[in-house]
Amino acid sequence: MNDYRKNALAKLATAKLPSFRYGLNIYIGTDFDFNIAPKKVAHDVIVDAEEQVNVFSGAEMPDAEEFFTDYWTEDHKLFYLHQAHANDFLMISIPENLILEKQITVKCIMKTSPLLSTILIKAGKNSTAKIVFSVEGGFSNSYYSQDVRIIAEQNSNIEMIGVQKLSKNAVMVQNKKAMAKKNATVNWTELSVGTRYMRSNAVTDLTGEGAQTQNTVLYLARASQRQDMYTASIHNAPHTHSNMLTKGAVYDEAKVLSRGLVKINDAAFGSNGFEKQDALLLSDKAEADAIPNLEIHNHDVKCTHGSTIGQIDYEKIFYLMSRGLSKKESEQKIIEGYFNPVLSLLDETLQETIRSSL
Amino acid sequence: MLEIKNLHVSVDGKEILKGLNLSLEPGVNALMGPNGSGKSTLANTLLGHPNYEVTAGQILFKEEDITKLSPDERAKKGLFLSFQYPHEISGVTISNFLRSAYNAVTGKKVSILDFHDILEKNMSVLKMDKAFAKRYLNEGFSGGEKKRSEILQLLVLNPSLAILDETDSGLDIDALRAVSEGVNAFMKKDKCILIITHYKRILELIHPDRLFILIEGKIALSGTGELVDHLEEKGYGWIEKD
Numbered sequence: 001m002n003d004y005r006k007n008a009l010a011k012l013a014t015a016k017l018p019s020f021r022y023g024l025n026i027y028i029g030t031d032f033d034f035n036i037a038p039k040k041v042a043h044d045v046i047v048d049a050e051e052q053v054n055v056f057s058g059a060e061m062p063d064a065e066e067f068f069t070d071y072w073t074e075d076h077k078l079f080y081l082h083q084a085h086a087n088d089f090l091m092i093s094i095p096e097n098l099i100l101e102k103q104i105t106v107k108c109i110m111k112t113s114p115l116l117s118t119i120l121i122k123a124g125k126n127s128t129a130k131i132v133f134s135v136e137g138g139f140s141n142s143y144y145s146q147d148v149r150i151i152a153e154q155n156s157n158i159e160m161i162g163v164q165k166l167s168k169n170a171v172m173v174q175n176k177k178a179m180a181k182k183n184a185t186v187n188w189t190e191l192s193v194g195t196r197y198m199r200s201n202a203v204t205d206l207t208g209e210g211a212q213t214q215n216t217v218l219y220l221a222r223a224s225q226r227q228d229m230y231t232a233s234i235h236n237a238p239h240t241h242s243n244m245l246t247k248g249a250v251y252d253e254a255k256v257l258s259r260g261l262v263k264i265n266d267a268a269f270g271s272n273g274f275e276k277q278d279a280l281l282l283s284d285k286a287e288a289d290a291i292p293n294l295e296i297h298n299h300d301v302k303c304t305h306g307s308t309i310g311q312i313d314y315e316k317i318f319y320l321m322s323r324g325l326s327k328k329e330s331e332q333k334i335i336e337g338y339f340n341p342v343l344s345l346l347d348e349t350l351q352e353t354i355r356s357s358l
Numbered sequence: 359m360l361e362i363k364n365l366h367v368s369v370d371g372k373e374i375l376k377g378l379n380l381s382l383e384p385g386v387n388a389l390m391g392p393n394g395s396g397k398s399t400l401a402n403t404l405l406g407h408p409n410y411e412v413t414a415g416q417i418l419f420k421e422e423d424i425t426k427l428s429p430d431e432r433a434k435k436g437l438f439l440s441f442q443y444p445h446e447i448s449g450v451t452i453s454n455f456l457r458s459a460y461n462a463v464t465g466k467k468v469s470i471l472d473f474h475d476i477l478e479k480n481m482s483v484l485k486m487d488k489a490f491a492k493r494y495l496n497e498g499f500s501g502g503e504k505k506r507s508e509i510l511q512l513l514v515l516n517p518s519l520a521i522l523d524e525t526d527s528g529l530d531i532d533a534l535r536a537v538s539e540g541v542n543a544f545m546k547k548d549k550c551i552l553i554i555t556h557y558k559r560i561l562e563l564i565h566p567d568r569l570f571i572l573i574e575g576k577i578a579l580s581g582t583g584e585l586v587d588h589l590e591e592k593g594y595g596w597i598e599k600d
Contacts, residue, residue, distance in 0.1 A: 321433070323462070
């Protein structure tokens with residue numbers, strides 16, 4: 001066992017769980033017992049990539065020092081739990097100057113619990129790649145922890161699309177972090193339709209001048225599901241750009257919290273950051289909260305944030321019903337329309353993931 | 359075609375229609391009346407909006423009692439309402455929505471291609487640009503575009519009874535003419551239309567066979583299309599006095 005793991009194991013003994021409390025009134029926790037025993041993993045990982053791409057997949061931690069430093073650390077029990085017991089690793093390196101025409105697809109089917117997957121992506125200078133990572137399977141109280149780390153070198157362009165279709169009784173904890181160097185672009189898209197509890201932490205650190213990021217999250221929450229999402233864009237260099245859009249539909253008695261942060265540090269002059277969080281409530285018992293935050297330490301910047309949370313206006317349903325659509329079909333149309341402007345940017349298979357779940 | 363008997367309708371506990379009787383035959387019917395007389399209430403009630411509570415009376419459509427039917431069931435039976443303020447449905451294109459509606463009211467399952475032909479044919483009647491069908495339903499439309507979109511829906515869905523709730527208000531002369539041409543294209547021997555309006559000008563483009571005056575929740579007067587000239591001259595006051 002290497003030092004990184006030993007260190008995490010030591011920290012795990014004393015580290016605390018996140019409080020799952022935000023402000024005075026919001027609690028978005030779970031009754032799940034996070035005292036997870038380490039276990040060998042049984043699952044299928046199917047990687048489809050062009051041969052110039054370097055792919056490592058296995059149960060042992062790869063030798064990639066730059067991905068295992070304090071820079072990536074989040075100080076709480078869920079993070080150390082993952083680092084100490086991670087039983088699945090995938091590393092994808094895109095060589096310098098390689099522009100991939102074909103997207104890389106990774107399909108992970110969860111068969112045993114816990115599954116703690118570390119996904120490391122290195123985009124070499126001037127490279128371009130699109131990765132679609134989907135996870136499915138799982139079962140009642142199965143635990144899936146995902147830790148994604150991206151290093152985007154100068155002038156690289158990386159698009160990471162995550163698709164989560166786990167069992168509706170599974171628990172998932174996700175930690176994502178990217179470092180975008182000079183003129184690099186890191187775009188995240190997350191489509192999420194499964195689990196009974198999901199916690200997601202996504203941070204993009206714009207460290208080089210001209211770096212940019214787009215973060216799009218689409219989710220459906222149903223039954224008594226709890227979703228706790230945090231998305232941050234940290235501007236640490238001049239002329240950096242970030243754009244964040246979280247859009248979801250909350251059904252039944254589900255409860256969702258979406259927190260966003262655009263942080264512009266003092267060196268990041270000439271930058272701009274936008275964040276928007278929308279939630280559509282589809283039952284009287286569904287709940288959603290959005291907390292968009294801006295933290296600005298430089299005045300030569302442009303930032304906006306906003307959120308909308310609401311139910312479907314009955315007048316719109318009446319309008320569609322008056323044309324012959326049933327109440328259910330009318331709601332369906334309106335929900336589809338709500339997601340459509342964002343979905344239409346994705347390829348058809350991905351669009352279908354959300355559409356078929358609506 | 360439509361027979362309304364002693365209709366009482368309340369909104370938020372306040373009675374708006376107070377024993378309205380009205381019989382519509384195929385042809386062009388116009389309904390006029392002062393503000394607050396209950397015109398839009400009647401339109402919404404005919405389509406079954408749940409906020410408009412029928413406390414007494416009956417609505418018969420083609421001799422069938424539809425008083426308790428849901429809005430979509432009424433649409434399937436051949437009722438149509440052109441909304442005074444059409445709602446914006448973001449992210450849903452006109453062609454996508456209208457094909458679903460077409461399939462719903464006809465009970466058919468037309469392919470995208472076949473529907474495309476139906477849609478284009480009707481758009482050309484209204485002199486609409488083809489690109490219009492790809493826009494999201496009413497989103498960002500001007501007042502005139504919204505009303506044209508309503509009439510396009512009327513032509514495509516081809517109901518037996520169409521109610522136009524102030525379709526003419528807020529339209530410039532060109533838009534009014536285009537809308538009127540659309541309505542005239544819809545009108546055939548067996549079709550029935552009820553034009554709710556404040557203004558004479560639409561009735562000069564679509565000539566009414568009969569005119570009804572609604573005052574304080576009841577039909578106060580009915581007559582031929584010429585009645586509109588009296589109204590233009592004298593207003594509603596003389597009817598109320600009589």
